[in-house]
Amino acid sequence: MQNAIISSPHVPRVNRVDRIMFEVLLALIPGILVMTWFFGWGLLINIVLAVTFAVMFETVVMLLRGRPPLIALRDLSAVVTAVLFALSVSPTLPWWLTLLGMFFAIVLVKQLYGGLGYNPFNPAMAAYVFLLVSYPVAMTTWLAPAGLAEHPLSFMESLRLILGGALPTGLEWDAVSSATPLDEMRGKLKLGQTLDQIVQSRTWGLLGGRGWEWVGVAFLLGGAYLLVRRIITWHIPVSMLLGLTAASALFWVIAPQTHPTPLFHLFSGATMLGAFFIATDPVTACTTKKGQLVFGASIGLIVYVIRSWGGYPDAVAFAVLLMNIAAPTIDYYTQPRVFGHGSART
Template sequence: MQARAGFISSPHAARVNSVDWVMLQVCLALVPGTLALVWFFGWGVLINMALAVVFAVVAEALVMKVRGRPALPAIADYSAVVTALLFALTIPPTLPWWLTLLGILFAIVIVKQLYGGIGYNPFNPAMAGYVFLLISYPVATTTWLPPDVPALLAAQDLVTLSFMDSARLIFTGALPAEHTWDAVSAATPLDEMRTLLDQGMTMDEIRASSPLWGLFGGRGWEWVAFWFLLGGLYMLWRKVITWQIPVAFLAGLMLAAAVFWLLDPQSYPAPMLHLVSGAAVLGAFFIATDPVSACTTKRGQLVYGFLIGVTIYVIRTWGGYPDAVAFSVLLLNIAAPMIDHYTQPRVFGQKRSA
């Protein structure tokens, strides 16, 4: 029977989500957490995001021209934009513009396009670009502004930066004449916790020593984690990602933290502090779930996510980097093909081996 005008004939299979649709959903899901970062850490977050997106799109277009391929399809799938946004959300809002350029060039040109472009990169480009900068320029990439929390600013004689101050700092490296770096920078909660524990202080003493600490973790950082969690739940609802990786990721981190916290609560932070004081929530929903560099089997995703969480705890506790999300994701990117190999589902009709 002929289909009526205005109706689509069979087959009626659902259309597979396109890359550009998925990437746009990720961008939308990042909005709540981004707004929270801007609220607590200033305009530098937005300036970094704008710079990273421009650099990423231009780099992607130039590489495609060099490869003799049309640039528009590569740009129009928004994968470079998502890489840029995730990269910009992990770097400090004071990072000089030329370091943002270096990180994006490494992420797009070396990690993504050198391996063949989207779908072929074995590592998460945004995290590879961040780690490249962290290893090469550790001071610049670990200098964060204090959260805009009045009690904290007043207690430690800290100040926040206006839009013009942030732009001047990023593009020229110049602080306002009346301020020094000590007045505009502060350690992250994980860095502060790690330093004071190494000095022999107990958890109770650390929490009582500074207004930096809120109910569960660092003030300001708690709210950032909550709003990124909201964005992650939106992606689950829209079926942009599945639950296996983020749930296993957070479970691995919190289980490892809970074991040591129960053994000695004065020497090891509580699990919730690990969850809300760094990039764990952002990593669980937006970074580890990268469909190209992550595992693809359902059981493999559970193993992959869980091992990332455990690795984060190991590096945070005994390694040299307080956050460790980027390092852990990249390490498990290496292991993803092997995990997939050993977690393949049974083929229909095939008997299980004895």
């Protein structure tokens, strides 16, 4: 049997944008399922609303620019932006805030700069920060995780709350909501409680807050899938997690009763989602290998600084946007040496 000879270049697969975005969506499934289990149907409702609004705005802008909308919609970048936004916001976020967030992300942050590949900031995180600064109460009202909520909301109750802003009859927010682990840790430390006292609460698990720790594990598994599939490289997520770990470990060793453990920081809030799915955005992150290490480590350090001394408990979005600004400069100073252009030996 004669084997066919195929000429070079030998490319095993094509890394098209739509394929990469589809793989990212697949990797998000474990986190979506775990978050839905712990925080209810509101998450899935927000995802559907966000995707619908994102596709709508993408279509309108492309038509206004005189370009075929299908070309932009096929790459799935608007869908990924919408899903990441929905995973970051409260599962009770009113529908009109999701609409406003997607307008900000797609029209102002993405398309206003020329579309995919030209936006300097991560659209999902820019929309998140915009809404957090403008509507802090709605953005920080989180449901109590499964097992702690006095009245878990059904699908129809979640739908009425998001679309109409009405809680079930006879219920108050205290019966369905609770502070996030980062909020609770921050507040109780300010009241003078020690770490040992804080973690005695039934809201705490093995690694962090009950429910939240398993969300972090799920996104970690999704990130591992992206690494195995070579959708992302290890440089940004590993350096970000190491930067956060190093900073938190230093202060935890110095004052273990007033500074949470590194594991708490790693498995609370949006740490794992940010490390593997947000900071690794190929458009707004650094492109050189050395630059990616600096980029990721800086995000981890900024996250710890803001969480410990800033005005917001979870700082992933702020840290990513700050480093998006610095990414071009970091790339400029971390360019690899071109072969044949090294310094001459004397």
